[in-house]
Amino acid sequence: MNFIATEHQHIRFNPLKGEWVLVSPHRMKRPWAGQIEKLQEEAIPRHDSTNPLCPRVERASGKVNPDYSSTFVFTNDFPALLEDVPSPPDSDDPFFHTKAARGTCRVMCFHPWSDLTLPLMTIPEILEVINRWIQELTELGQKYTWVQIFENKGAIMGCSNPHPHCQIWASSFLPNEPSIKDIKQKEYYAKYGRPMLIDYVNRELEKKERIVVSNNHWVILVPYWAVWPYEVMVLPRRHLIRMTDMDEEEKVALANIIKIITTKYDNLFHCSFPYSMGWHGAPTGSYLNEDCNYWTFHGCYFPPLLRSATVKKFMVGYEMLAQSQRDLTAEQAASKLRELPDIHYKVRVD
Amino acid sequence: MNFIATEHQHIRFNPLKGEWVLVSPHRMKRPWAGQIEKLQEEAIPRHDSTNPLCPRVERASGKVNPDYSSTFVFTNDFPALLEDVPSPPDSDDPFFHTKAARGTCRVMCFHPWSDLTLPLMTIPEILEVINRWIQELTELGQKYTWVQIFENKGAIMGCSNPHPHCQIWASSFLPNEPSIKDIKQKEYYAKYGRPMLIDYVNRELEKKERIVVSNNHWVILVPYWAVWPYEVMVLPRRHLIRMTDMDEEEKVALANIIKIITTKYDNLFHCSFPYSMGWHGAPTGSYLNEDCNYWTFHGCYFPPLLRSATVKKFMVGYEMLAQSQRDLTAEQAASKLRELPDIHYKVRVD
Numbered sequence: 174m175n176f177i178a179t180e181h182q183h184i185r186f187n188p189l190k191g192e193w194v195l196v197s198p199h200r201m202k203r204p205w206a207g208q209i210e211k212l213q214e215e216a217i218p219r220h221d222s223t224n225p226l227c228p229r230v231e232r233a234s235g236k237v238n239p240d241y242s243s244t245f246v247f248t249n250d251f252p253a254l255l256e257d258v259p260s261p262p263d264s265d266d267p268f269f270h271t272k273a274a275r276g277t278c279r280v281m282c283f284h285p286w287s288d289l290t291l292p293l294m295t296i297p298e299i300l301e302v303i304n305r306w307i308q309e310l311t312e313l314g315q316k317y318t319w320v321q322i323f324e325n326k327g328a329i330m331g332c333s334n335p336h337p338h339c340q341i342w343a344s345s346f347l348p349n350e351p352s353i354k355d356i357k358q359k360e361y362y363a364k365y366g367r368p369m370l371i372d373y374v375n376r377e378l379e380k381k382e383r384i385v386v387s388n389n390h391w392v393i394l395v396p397y398w399a400v401w402p403y404e405v406m407v408l409p410r411r412h413l414i415r416m417t418d419m420d421e422e423e424k425v426a427l428a429n430i431i432k433i434i435t436t437k438y439d440n441l442f443h444c445s446f447p448y449s450m451g452w453h454g455a456p457t458g459s460y461l462n463e464d465c466n467y468w469t470f471h472g473c474y475f476p477p478l479l480r481s482a483t484v485k486k487f488m489v490g491y492e493m494l495a496q497s498q499r500d501l502t503a504e505q506a507a508s509k510l511r512e513l514p515d516i517h518y519k520v521r522v523d
Numbered sequence: 524m525n526f527i528a529t530e531h532q533h534i535r536f537n538p539l540k541g542e543w544v545l546v547s548p549h550r551m552k553r554p555w556a557g558q559i560e561k562l563q564e565e566a567i568p569r570h571d572s573t574n575p576l577c578p579r580v581e582r583a584s585g586k587v588n589p590d591y592s593s594t595f596v597f598t599n600d601f602p603a604l605l606e607d608v609p610s611p612p613d614s615d616d617p618f619f620h621t622k623a624a625r626g627t628c629r630v631m632c633f634h635p636w637s638d639l640t641l642p643l644m645t646i647p648e649i650l651e652v653i654n655r656w657i658q659e660l661t662e663l664g665q666k667y668t669w670v671q672i673f674e675n676k677g678a679i680m681g682c683s684n685p686h687p688h689c690q691i692w693a694s695s696f697l698p699n700e701p702s703i704k705d706i707k708q709k710e711y712y713a714k715y716g717r718p719m720l721i722d723y724v725n726r727e728l729e730k731k732e733r734i735v736v737s738n739n740h741w742v743i744l745v746p747y748w749a750v751w752p753y754e755v756m757v758l759p760r761r762h763l764i765r766m767t768d769m770d771e772e773e774k775v776a777l778a779n780i781i782k783i784i785t786t787k788y789d790n791l792f793h794c795s796f797p798y799s800m801g802w803h804g805a806p807t808g809s810y811l812n813e814d815c816n817y818w819t820f821h822g823c824y825f826p827p828l829l830r831s832a833t834v835k836k837f838m839v840g841y842e843m844l845a846q847s848q849r850d851l852t853a854e855q856a857a858s859k860l861r862e863l864p865d866i867h868y869k870v871r872v873d
C-alpha cells in the first residue's frame with residue numbers, strides 16, 4: 174500500500190521549535206462523544222456602562238476611561254508583571270533556580286464599540302490597531318527584551334470580555350517560546366546564510382498546498398507542522414525582522430489580510446471564532462543593538478475549534494505528557510479555509 | 524524592600540525540560556471575571572447499558588465487553604495510532620520533514636462500576652490497576668519505544684465518560700516530552716554521576732516546603748517549577764528506572780499514596796477533581812538493552828482548576844505565545860494540599 178498523507182498516520186517536524194506533531198487523519202472518522210462547549214452569546218450591547226473596556230466607564234482601579242474614538246491603551250489593573258519589584262537572590266542551584274522578572278501588562282482596546290470584532294472593522298480601523306501595536310512595541314521595546322502582543326478571543330480562550338481588545342505583556346526576560354525560535358532561526362541562518370522563515374514562505378509559495386490567502390506583501394498559511402486544527406501563520410514576503418520594519422503599503426496590506434483571515438475563521442463554523450493570536454519578531458531591549466537578521470517577523474493564530482462552534486480540540490493527556498496530536502492534516506485545513514468566502518456571514522450595522 | 528517569593532514576581536527554571544515559568548503571586552488578589560465551568564453531574568449510575576466502558580455492553584465496533592470484575596483492557600475503537608500503516612518517503616528537507624509512526628491505543632477500565640473513581644477505590648482495587656499498568660508496559664514495551672499510560676479525568680479535560688479508566692498509547696517513536704526529559708536527565712547524570720530526580724527528591728525532603736505527602740517508598744510534591752496551580756509529581760525514594768522495577772512493597776505503597784493524593788484533590792474544592800496524569804520512565808523497545816540509569820520513574824498530575832470547582836486556569840495567549848504563568852506559588856499550593864484531610868468528603872456506598 175502507498176503512503177497517503179490524508180489517510181495514514183505520521184509525525185511531522187517543526188523546525189522553528191525542534192518538536193514533532195503526531196498526525197492521525199484516519200481519526201476524523203470517529204463519532205464525537207466529547208464535551209460540547211456553550212455557544213457564545215451573540216447579542217452584545219454596543220456600549221455597556223459596567224464594562225471596564227468601554228469608553229467613559231470607571232474601572233476597578235477607580236480610573237475612568239476617556240471617551241476614546243479609535244484605539245485606547247491602559248496598564249492592566251491586575252498585571253502579571255510589575256515594573257518595580259525586589260529581585261530574588263542569585264543562585265546556581267540546579268533545582269532551585271530563580272531569576273528576577275520585571276515588566277508591565279497593558280490592555281489595548283481596538284475600537285470604542287463592544288459589538289465589533291476585527292473582521293467587522295473597516296481597513297482604516299484595523300490600520301489604527303496596527304499603528305498602535307507598532308507604537309507600543311517601539312515604546313516598550315526601548316526598555317524591555319520582549320514585548321508580547323497577543324489577543325485572547327472568546328470565553329473558551331479564557332476571555333470573558335467581548336469588547337474587541339488585546340493585551341501587551343512586556344518583560345525583562347526572553348520567554349520560552351521566542352527563546353527557542355531565536356535559537357532555531359539562528360542555527361538555520363548559520364547553516365544556510367538566509368532567514369529560515371523567508372526560505373520557508375518561498376517554498377510554500379511554490380508548493381501552494383498550504384496557502385490560505387496571500388496578497389502582494391503577506392502570506393497566510395497552515396504551517397506543515399501545525400498543531401491546532403486551524404492554526405495559521407502570517408508571513409511577510411519581504412524580509413522584516415520586527416513589526417516596526419513595515420512600510421506604509423505593508424501595513425495596509427496587513428490590515429487587509431487580517432480582515433480576510435478573521436472573516437474566513439468566522440465563516441468556518443458561523444460563529445465569532447475563538448483563538449489566541451500574537452506577533453513574534455526579533456527581541457528588543459539590548460537586542461536592538463545586535464544583528465538580528467536571522468529573525469523573521471510573523472504572526473501565529475491558535476484557534477481551539479475542531480469540528481463545529483461547540484466542539485474543540487482538547488490538548489490534554491497524551492498531548493501534555495507525550496506529544497501534540499492532530500486529526501485533519503495541515504493541507505486539509507488550508508484547503509477548507511481557502512475555499513471559504515472573504516465576505517463575513519454577518520452584516521455590520523453602523 | 525526584601526524579596527518575598529509569595530509576594531514578588533519571579534521566574535523559575537525547570538531543569539527537566541529546560542524551560543522557565545513566570546510566577547506572579549500578587550495576582551491572586553485580582554477579582555475573577557473569567558469563564559465559569561459547568562459543574563460535573565454527580566449522580567452517575569453504577570451500570571449503564573449504553574456506556575461502552577461498562578461490563579457486558581456492546582461497543583461501536585460491535586465487540587461486547589466481558590463481564591469483567593476488576594480491570595479490563597481493550598484496543599481503542601478509534602485509535603490515533605495504528606499498528607500497520609504505510610511509511611512516508613524519507614526526506615531531509617528542513618521544512619517538510621515527515622517520519623513513520625506506528626503504534627497502538629488501548630483503553631483500560633479500572634473497575635466495573637461507573638460511579639467509582641480512584642480515591643473511592645480500596646487499596647487492593649488500586650493495586651490491581653497498578654499491576655495491570657505493569658503488565659501492559661511489559662507487553663507493549665517489548666515492541667514499542669514509548670508506552671504512555673495516562674488518565675484524562677473530567678469533562679473539562681476532554682473526557683466525557685465518567686467510568687474510571689485510563690488510556691495507553693504505545694508508539695514506535697519517542698514523543699517530545701519524554702525526549703526532552705531523556706536529554707536533560709542524561710546531561711545531569713553525565714555532570715553529577717547521580718540520577719537527577721533522586722537528587723531532587725532528596726533535596727526536597729530536606730527542605731520540606733513543597734512536600735504534599737510521603738510514605739516509606741514514595742514522595743508527592745509540588746515541583747519548584749510547577750506550571751499548573753496544583754500540579755504534583757510522584758517520586759520514588761529508591762532509584763527506579765521504570766514502573767516495572769517496583770517491588771511488592773513499593774506497589775502497595777504506591778496504591779496508598781495514589782488514594783491519598785486523589786482524595787486530597789477531591790477535598791480541595793469538594794468535587795471530583797479533574798486532571799490529566801501519566802507515568803514517565805526510561806523508554807522501552809531497543810532502550811531495554813541500553814543503560815538507562817540516568818532515568819527516574821515518576822508520575823505527573825496536571826489539574827486545571829485554579830480557584831474553585833468551576834474556575835480553571837487558562838493556558839492561552841501569553842502562555843501559548845510566550846511562557847507559562849502561575850499565580851499562587853508552588854509552596855502555597857503544597858501547603859494547601861498538605862493540610863487537606865486524607866479522608867474523602869464522600870462515602871462509598873457498596
Ligand SMILES: O=P(O)(O)O[C@H]1O[C@H](CO)[C@@H](O)[C@H](O)[C@H]1O
Pocket residue numbers: 207486487488489490491492498675681682
Ligand atoms: O479520549 P479521547 O476521546 O480519545 O480523546 C481525548 O484524549 C486524547 C489524548 O489525550 C486527545 O488527543 C483528545 O484531544 C481528547 O479529546
Ligand SMILES: O=P(O)(O)O[C@H]1O[C@H](CO)[C@@H](O)[C@H](O)[C@H]1O
Pocket residue numbers: 325331332557836837838839840841842848
Ligand atoms: O486576560 P486575563 O484575565 O488577564 O487572563 C487570561 O489571559 C492570560 C494571558 O494569556 C492568562 O495568563 C490567564 O490564564 C487568562 O485567564
